[in-house]
Amino acid sequence: MQLAPTSLPVGPDPAQLTRRVQDMIAAGRVHAARPLMAALRRLAPPSPELHDMEARLLLREGRIPEALAELDAGLAMDGGAVELLISRADARMQAQDVLGAAADASDAVILAPRHPRAKAVLGVVLLEMNRPEDAVPCLREAVAAEPRHAPCVRAYATALERCGEHDAAAQVLADGIRAIPGDPTLRTAAIMVAMRARDFAGAADIAEAARRDGVADAQVFGLKGHALSSLGRHGEATAAYAEALKLAPEDPYVRHLVAAAGLRPQSTRAPAPYLETVFDGYAQRFESHLIGLHYRVPGLLRAALLELRPDVGDGAALGPVLDLGCGTGLMGVVLSDLKLGPITGIDVSDGMLREAAQKEIYGDLVHGELETFLANDRTDWPVILAADVFCYFGVLDEVMKLCHARLAPGGLLLFTVEEMPQPSEEDVAKGWRLGRQGRFSHHADYILRVAAEAGFALRVMRREGLRTEAGADVAGMVVALERVRHDG
Numbered sequence: 001m002q003l004a005p006t007s008l009p010v011g012p013d014p015a016q017l018t019r020r021v022q023d024m025i026a027a028g029r030v031h032a033a034r035p036l037m038a039a040l041r042r043l044a045p046p047s048p049e050l051h052d053m054e055a056r057l058l059l060r061e062g063r064i065p066e067a068l069a070e071l072d073a074g075l076a077m078d079g080g081a082v083e084l085l086i087s088r089a090d091a092r093m094q095a096q097d098v099l100g101a102a103a104d105a106s107d108a109v110i111l112a113p114r115h116p117r118a119k120a121v122l123g124v125v126l127l128e129m130n131r132p133e134d135a136v137p138c139l140r141e142a143v144a145a146e147p148r149h150a151p152c153v154r155a156y157a158t159a160l161e162r163c164g165e166h167d168a169a170a171q172v173l174a175d176g177i178r179a180i181p182g183d184p185t186l187r188t189a190a191i192m193v194a195m196r197a198r199d200f201a202g203a204a205d206i207a208e209a210a211r212r213d214g215v216a217d218a219q220v221f222g223l224k225g226h227a228l229s230s231l232g233r234h235g236e237a238t239a240a241y242a243e244a245l246k247l248a249p250e251d252p253y254v255r256h257l258v259a260a261a262g263l264r265p266q267s268t269r270a271p272a273p274y275l276e277t278v279f280d281g282y283a284q285r286f287e288s289h290l291i292g293l294h295y296r297v298p299g300l301l302r303a304a305l306l307e308l309r310p311d312v313g314d315g316a317a318l319g320p321v322l323d324l325g326c327g328t329g330l331m332g333v334v335l336s337d338l339k340l341g342p343i344t345g346i347d348v349s350d351g352m353l354r355e356a357a358q359k360e361i362y363g364d365l366v367h368g369e370l371e372t373f374l375a376n377d378r379t380d381w382p383v384i385l386a387a388d389v390f391c392y393f394g395v396l397d398e399v400m401k402l403c404h405a406r407l408a409p410g411g412l413l414l415f416t417v418e419e420m421p422q423p424s425e426e427d428v429a430k431g432w433r434l435g436r437q438g439r440f441s442h443h444a445d446y447i448l449r450v451a452a453e454a455g456f457a458l459r460v461m462r463r464e465g466l467r468t469e470a471g472a473d474v475a476g477m478v479v480a481l482e483r484v485r486h487d488g
Contacts, residue, residue, distance in 0.1 A: 014044045021053060030060045048074040048081045055087050059094065067091045082112045089121045093128065101125045109138075116145035120152045127155060130358070132162035143172070150176065150183045157189060166197050184210070184217035191223045195230075203227035207240070218248030297387045297466055297476075298334035301414045304460050304480045305383065308412060312338055320344065320363070322381045322406070324370045325389035329356030336361050340383070346373050371399060380408035386415035388466070391439040394432040396447070400454040407483040413456065416466060417442045419475040447479060456481035 017040045024033035037057055044050060051074030058067035071088040074081060089104035105122035112118050123138035139156035146152060153176035160169040173190040180186060187210040194203035207224030210217070225240035306313045317339040323331050326345030335343070342363025347353050353365045366373060370389070384403050393399060403413050420433050420441040427433050431446025444461065451458060460480035465473035 014040060017043065018049070018053070021057075025053065025056050025060060028060065030057065033057055046073075046077070048078045048084055050074075051077070052081070052084050052087050055084075055091065059087075059091055064091060064095050068095065080111055082108050082115055082118060085111070086115075086117055086121050089125060093125060098125065098128050102129065114141075114145075116142045116149075116152075119145075120149070120155070123152075123159065124155050127159055127162070130354075132159040135159040136163060143176075147175070147179045150180055150186055153180075153186060154189050157193065161193060161196070166193065169193050181213055182215060184215050184220055187215055187217065188219045188223060191220065191227070195223070195227060200227040200230040204231065204233075216247060218244045221247065296464065297416050298331045300416065300464055300466075300478045301331065301385055301387055302334050304414050304478055305412065308459055308480055308482075312340065315339060318382055320379065320381060321383045321385065322346070322379070323362075324384065324386040325392075326356055326362070326365070327352045327387075329359045329361055331385055331387045332356070332361035333359060346370055371402060374399070374402035374406050377406055379406065380411070381406055382408050382411045384411070384413045386413070388416055390415055391418050391441070394434060394440045396432075396442070396450050397453065400450050400456070404454045404456060404483055409483060411483045412459070413481045413483075414460075415479055416464075416476050417447060417479065418466065419444070419463065419477055421475065442477075444477060447477065451479075451481050455483065457484045 017036060021033050021036050021040055024030075024036065034057065037054060041050060041054070051070045055067040055070040055074070058064075058070060068088065068091050071084055071091060074084045075088065078084070085104045085108040089101040089108065092098075092101035092104060102122075102125045105118065105125045108115065108118035109122050119138045120142035123135040123142060126132070126135035126138065136156070136159045139152060139159055142152045143149070143156050153172060157169040157172045157176075160166075160172060170190065170193050173186055173193060176186045177183075177190065187206060191203045191206050194200070194206060204224055204227040207220050207227065210220045211224075221240050221244035225237040225244065228234070228237035228240060309316075309318060312318050319339075319341045321335070321340050321343045323343055323345040326332065326347050327349075329345065332343050332345065343361065344364045344366065345353070345356055345362045346366040346368060347356070348367070348369055350367055353367055356362060357365055384407060386403075390396060390399070400413075407413060418435075418439060418441040420427055420443045423433070423443055428443055428445065431449070432440050432442045434440055447461070448458065458479075459482050460478060462478055464476055464478050466476035467474050
């Protein structure tokens with residue numbers, strides 16, 4: 001009698017499971033990949049590849065120290081594993097270890113000179129080290145090898161723009177859009193390149209092309225509205241903002257721009273995520289742009305300070321100094337010949353703070369919201385500066401009180417505001433107005449009222465042109481307030 005063959009249970013195929021997990025990680029399906037990764041680690045013996053996969057999954061989950069530990073373990077097994085070096089460079093970048101990331105990326109390129117991902121990571125690291133001219137050739141090779149890799153295309157365009165090659169950056173993004181027409185990040189990057197070049201018509205055209213191509217993205221519509229508003233086409237801008245709001249009703253960037261267009265009840269201040277988004281993308285060209293606008297604010301505040309404290313101009317020391325919304329550190333530069341300091345700068349934008357740090361003027365630079373800092377700080381500051389900062393606040397009552405509480409007796413708060421043009425009776429009663437560009441203007445009576453209510457004595461208030469915009473002066477006020485030694 002012939003026996004039927006025995007049917008044995010077949011377990012999961014580790015190779016097939018590995019491919020599935022890798023695809024899930026690449027697609028960002030973290031929750032689905034996690035149980036499969038656990039099963040794979042039970043089935044397969046430890047290997048550099050498994051350590052790399054686990055590390056990439058941990059990075060997707062935001063668990064950077066654990067990812068680094070996995071990568072170290074994998075490299076202990078095979079120190080020449082290029083994929084592990086690339087992943088560790090990425091992890092070290094996320095851990096803010098730029099020098100470590102540079103070492104790993106360089107080693108990966110030495111081991112595999114034609115590896116596109118290795119070149120891409122090295123290019124990104126070089127950008128972070130503010131070496132765009134060295135990043136360009138790396139990223140050029142990476143994009144040539146993988147023209148449909150959107151993050152690499154964006155990094156290449158950024159490197160070119162930082163080298164002053166704006167037309168080349170725009171062309172790289174245009175080529176990327178043709179290769180990956182459905183990717184909204186390339187559209188927004190292209191719009192931002194045009195806007196930083198003050199080509200608002202070109203920016204609006206790029207956004208309109210995205211709409212025609214079926215790319216429904218809130219940031220694309222929001223930037224389109226901003227570009228149209230800059231062209232004075234406010235009706236069309238309002239429609240663009242309305243489309244953005246439909247797509248992202250909770251996005252702070254979109255909500256603030258929509259409020260500026262008058263579609264929703266007005267915001268009382270620009271939200272920090274909006275400011276961070278705007279200024280992180282603007283940091284590299286911030287100073288050159290302001291110079292082109294004949295930006296006078298730092299010099300005006302310096303003049304007001306010396307008017308009230310002429311001894312400082314004669315060499316007297318005064319400090320410490322707090323620079324609210326310090327940006328790239330222009331205020332510090334203007335004060336650097338005086339015996340002021342140490343100067344502490346605070347800003348919501350990491351990109352701006354990196355630019356300020358390179359000037360080596362500030363004693364400390366803090367990333368955060370200024371109200372939170374003022375509420376928790378315990379320093380008695382002799383001088384607090386707010387150069388072109390309160391234009392992102394409508395209601396100033398709370399920030400004035402916080403500044404007053406943090407000033408030493410006799411301390412000075414010096415700031416600028418944009419003056420409200422052609423105020424209506426309602427504007428005068430309220431004291432502030434949100435403009436279409438997302439900045440607030442204020443009425444002089446309101447400034448006087450909130451300053452007095454906070455306990456300040458007025459020392460300087462005068463009208464000045466703060467900068468030029470569309471060929472005309474932007475009217476503003478330079479204000480200096482003193483915390484009197486005996487309040488009330």
